[in-house]
Amino acid sequence: MVALVIALALFFDFTNGFHDTANAMATPIATGAIKPKTAVTLAAILNLVGAFLSTEVAKTVSGGIIREGSDGVQITPDIIFAGLMGAILWNMITWLKGLPSSSSHALFGGLIGAAIAGIGFNSVNLETLLQKVILPAVFAPLIAGIVAYVCTRLAYALTSRHDPETGSKLTQKRGGFRTGQIFTSSLVALAHGTNDAQKTMGIITLVLIAAGSQRPGSGPQIWVIASCALAIAVGTYAGGWRIIRTMGAGLTEVKPAQGFAAETSTASAILASSHLGFALSTTQVASGSVIGSGMGRKGTSVRWGMVGKIALGWLFTLPAAGIVGALTALLVKTGVVGVVIAAVAGTGAVLYMFLVSRKSQVGHHNAVEVEEAGQAVRFAKKKALARARAKANESKDTQR
């Protein structure tokens, strides 16, 4: 069971990586600031480095959402197994749909479902749930959106140039924002590595402690750190191209100054939230920033249909991951056979979704770039698209 949980935790780390590449790298890819492949490589390296930088492990798996500890319930490897199953499946589904959604919320959802089914309803701390998951989910995109809106407005107001005599527009020369994008998106990627790899390390360490193979209160072992860092880096490098497409082109069209404003807002919000005591989800912050910046730039529109889909996805994150977690917990309760069934069913579901993703990739191979967002774009096409867009931007910049 312990080995199974560790394997599952590492796979969760992997899905977390490729789910969240988009948060940092979607906008620079969309504006052509960084080439797609370079962008995911950069993000992967920064995630790897970030994972090694921060190895302090949380005392609880769920951060207090489930009443853990000496006076509460004992979170067994069984529950963690079930919770991870729910989180992974939800991550895969949202990836298939190209929806950015918070990996940690999926994990919370899975754990809550597993705890309710495995232990009982009173094992969940509702107040902490409200404070740590539900309220941030409302306020993260709101804060980031407003800030990104203001920043985009300012960036465009400050750099709009008119000829003092004729009043006609001069060349705007906003290409400089692309350089800035590289730094802001790198900060987001590094912050992600320090935060998210650590979660998996914490899970594995707590499972090892529960299994008695590690002293309580000791930090993660070096192989745990290394494998978690590697898993998240490989996941990031694999790049959730579907989600990148949604964030970079599906929500709104992103231009360099706007992308810079969005990323600065994302980076500020993440750093502020992790140091001032109100945790916000990176994914939700990044999505909010992109939407806000889209509203802030004149001559662009936000695709509210897409926004609605994403919001719906967030709404379903907790219950959907929770249901899978609960079902898995019930299966695991029945004994070894149940564990095997759950593991096989989970692997099957993941494989099935992977195959479906392959199919639609081939299916849309002939379709050109005009197709709507959220659909798979093959790597080469994505690259060409970004290049074409960069060219278009440049020519627009010179035209103005």
Next chain:
Amino acid sequence: MKWLELLTVGGATLVSAVTVVVLYSLGVRLTAIAGDQRTTAPGWLRSLAYTCFAVCSLAVLFGLYLIIPYFSG
């Protein structure tokens, strides 16, 4: 409920993001003015632009300081 923390986070986000974006935009704009061919821009414009970028890079360094637990403890 941690409303105060929420407000602090929102405020800090707004202030820091606006500061960086304004400075960087000024830098971009000043570089553009300094690069204009038709007008003869004074030389200090370009150095002012670089100052703006330098302050922005300080902000990035501060971000790194916050991210890396070794420094911020």
